[in-house]
Amino acid sequence: MKKFVNDPANFVPEFMAGVLAANADLLEGNLEFQMIKRKTIDASKVAIVQGSGSGHEPAHVMAVGPGMLTAACQGPVFAAPPVDACYETIKAAATDAGVLVLVNNYQGDRMAWDMACEMAEAEGIKLKQFIINDDVAVQDSLYTVGRRGVAGNFFVMKAAGAAAEAGADLDAVYAVAEKVNANVRTMGVALTSCIPPQKGDVIFDIGDDEMEVGVGIHGEPGRERTKIKPADDITKLLYDAVQSDLPFSSGDRVALMVNGLGGTPPAELYVVYNKAAKLAAETGLTIARNYVGEYCTAIEMAGVSLTMLKLDAELEELLAAPAETACRIF
Amino acid sequence: MKKFVNDPANFVPEFMAGVLAANADLLEGNLEFQMIKRKTIDASKVAIVQGSGSGHEPAHVMAVGPGMLTAACQGPVFAAPPVDACYETIKAAATDAGVLVLVNNYQGDRMAWDMACEMAEAEGIKLKQFIINDDVAVQDSLYTVGRRGVAGNFFVMKAAGAAAEAGADLDAVYAVAEKVNANVRTMGVALTSCIPPQKGDVIFDIGDDEMEVGVGIHGEPGRERTKIKPADDITKLLYDAVQSDLPFSSGDRVALMVNGLGGTPPAELYVVYNKAAKLAAETGLTIARNYVGEYCTAIEMAGVSLTMLKLDAELEELLAAPAETACRIF
Structure with a gap:
């Protein structure tokens, strides 16, 4: 371990x-x-x-x-x-x-x-x-x-x-x-499992070339197990699921979060953000606020989730207000 | 990959x-x-x-x-x-x-x-x-x-x-x-290697029960390859190497950083910080500022480094000054 x-x-x-x-x-x-x-x-x-x-x-x-x-x-x-x-x-x-x-x-x-x-x-x-x-x-x-x-x-x-x-x-x-x-809507994807300290072993098995689309933050099964795809294709999978669900529509102002699940390094999160921002622009969304980092992890799981929140003036003001916590990511 | x-x-x-x-x-x-x-x-x-x-x-x-x-x-x-x-x-x-x-x-x-x-x-x-x-x-x-x-x-x-x-x-x-x-003095430890995207494979081999003490941020060898130890023992290894080098002495005010190398999740960094803070107190150091997070990674390597900086009034003021960058960890 x-x-x-x-x-x-x-x-x-x-x-x-x-x-x-x-x-x-x-x-x-x-x-x-x-x-x-x-x-x-x-x-x-x-x-x-x-x-x-x-x-x-x-x-x-x-x-x-x-x-x-x-x-x-x-x-x-x-x-x-x-x-x-x-x-x-x-x-x-x-x-x-x-x-x-x-x-x-x-x-x-x-x-x-x-x-x-x-x-x-x-x-x-x-x-x-x-x-x-x-x-x-x-x-x-x-x-x-x-x-x-x-x-x-x-x-x-x-x-x-x-x-x-x-x-x-x-x-x-x-x-x-x-x-x-x-x-607000979210979907995640896992490339690896993770190891809870008291279990001492992975919580699910996944092939070297596989990913779990729609994974839960405790490794729960999602929508499907597929072969790993290029980052842009994975991002589109997540984006389409999130965007179509509310749906988010042309003209909406949104907060867009790319959340690392614990084992994915900062540069990869920005590769995902880069594509997500393009997809949001294609939909006609304005990303008024963005969040790229670790906000809700699954221990050291390699993976990301994509979250979008549709904003109004009240929510924009509330998100912009100062906060002071142990993590400094606002 | x-x-x-x-x-x-x-x-x-x-x-x-x-x-x-x-x-x-x-x-x-x-x-x-x-x-x-x-x-x-x-x-x-x-x-x-x-x-x-x-x-x-x-x-x-x-x-x-x-x-x-x-x-x-x-x-x-x-x-x-x-x-x-x-x-x-x-x-x-x-x-x-x-x-x-x-x-x-x-x-x-x-x-x-x-x-x-x-x-x-x-x-x-x-x-x-x-x-x-x-x-x-x-x-x-x-x-x-x-x-x-x-x-x-x-x-x-x-x-x-x-x-x-x-x-x-x-x-x-x-x-x-x-x-x-x-x-300022730093030493790190790696529990795993990491995979540069263009290489597509790990940069060094390491056993399932091994760690590299003093690892470089490109996986360069450090001081020794040993069996993995409990977090407190690893932290003491890092702390002693850092503290004795300057040395940091009783009465010093310091900034203490526990830096994740990319694949180690936030909770584990705080387990390390918890022990490091105790060791600093035993030395008689005052931790005037602390930093727990990812500041200098080695892609998705599981590992941490421990950094201490001896402060004076000028450095404390400079570290406390505002900054605005893509990462929000100051």
């Missing part, structure tokens, strides 16, 4: 301790619950929390900070956080203005957060829950009823976080999350 | 076209010479240029922009840029205040830049050349006489770039580069 790990059972709390050590002025943690929160929480503003399996960094704890999440918790690699961690995260973040709980659509996460939300509400905490499901690859999947939540999650966190920071109330912050999710 | 490439011969200009497309407001390029420059160059300020083989992104063209480089050119993957590209880059960047040419210490790069500098000086361009050699792993190497220039290069670009932006003259900007290089 070619990884920087000590005892695999400690992988998650150890990387979280590193995040805390590197951001001691901004963040504090409760590693018993694998939870990280802002050091300073404004009680008058809506809090936003999220939590899911680890292995998708910078999501989720590296997105905690002013302008993004208020707190987040991590499960084991590729497994939902336990209910008590979700509950403690809501409690740690809760403000008078209420809590928006952002959940990526996976059955494990939804069960944990549903119970945690019930427990928190029973204690009088005001909250709303919102489900993110931007992945166009498959309708139902190995771990979901309905579509999966993947890299489009970044835009929900960013826009809702900016709205909360600006003082919007819980209904208004929820409406922002709803607007982003309604207008 | 599990990569996002079209024709491997076009890999570099294609990724550069992507960088330009994503930063059209900030950058312009001349892809005939694989060169990218700032759109707006202030003739009254010192210009800073660099250029080396591709495959180390975000170095070098993704570090072009206000507060960092003025222009940069790329060679093929892991090969020096041709003399004419270096010459055109100097010419495109040159200002009345002069040009600082930053060269990482590799024989190929030095030959190309030496000739380009001579040609530019013959045309009356005022310039100084500075050689970066922060890698403590080996004294001479496969491609160098003396030490190699690796991730410490980032701090030279950042600090010299900030000094130039603030209006320092050529001698003063040179002195900043000299101060950074005198106070």
